[in-house]
Amino acid sequence: MSSQNNQSNWDRARASWMASSERAKGAWTGFKEFIFRESVLEVAVGLIISQAFTRIVNSLVSDMISPFIALLPFFDRNLPQKFLVLRPGPLGRDAYNTIQQAEEDGAITMAYGRFIDTCLNFFAVGLVLYGLARFYAFVTKDSIIKHSTKCQYCRKEISEKALKCGFCCSWLDGREDHETSALAPPAPTQ
Known part of the structure; x- marks a missing residue:
């Protein structure tokens, strides 16, 4: 009984060692991926x-x-x-x-x-x-x-090259001045 008990202790120790080494390898691999x-x-x-x-x-x-x-x-x-x-x-x-x-x-x-x-x-x-x-x-x-300008609607600083304000989502090229929704009535033609 004692030899069987010793064998099971060795098996548990070996399994614990293998699990620990796998966790260490995984941690090392993750660390290397992060660092490099x-x-x-x-x-x-x-x-x-x-x-x-x-x-x-x-x-x-x-x-x-x-x-x-x-x-x-x-x-x-x-x-x-x-x-x-x-x-x-x-x-x-x-x-x-x-x-x-x-x-x-x-x-x-x-x-x-x-x-x-x-x-x-x-x-x-x-x-x-x-x-x-x-x-x-x-x-x-x-x-x-990067040069900036103020949005004409919300007055926040935005990039000079921006087409749309990142703060208030207004278009800076005049699109806000007329309705562009699919639900809006069509614009009058001349």
Whole structure:
């Protein structure tokens, strides 16, 4: 009886192992199909390129633009280090040389220099991307920048090339001005 019991335990363990390995193979196959789809690879490449592009623009702002801003009379030092102390920390120090000292003391600060630096980064990225889009349009004769207009009926922004509004479903070429239904009486002929 004991050998038969051992055999049935082995059979159940083998069946469980086989079912688990089939589930793992199915999961692996699904994962491979998901990862190697064309759109996922395009997104991955786009994210990697955008990360490198962000580093370049950050360097442009911090190494090329910020030094000129620091020449202005009210920016007498490194722009990201400019801050105001709104309330001193519990140690009650009167002055802080850096924002890190103020934060370590628990002071409440307004880091307006970091904010200005971040805004400069944003505008630099926007300008560079706009320039790249214009260059792409010049080289390929295909515009990335899509011009829009407002629908004359619902006033929503739609593509300049649209024939029908995607919001209110109105035709933009004048079809709404006369009845085109099969139930409508025929238009008078002249």
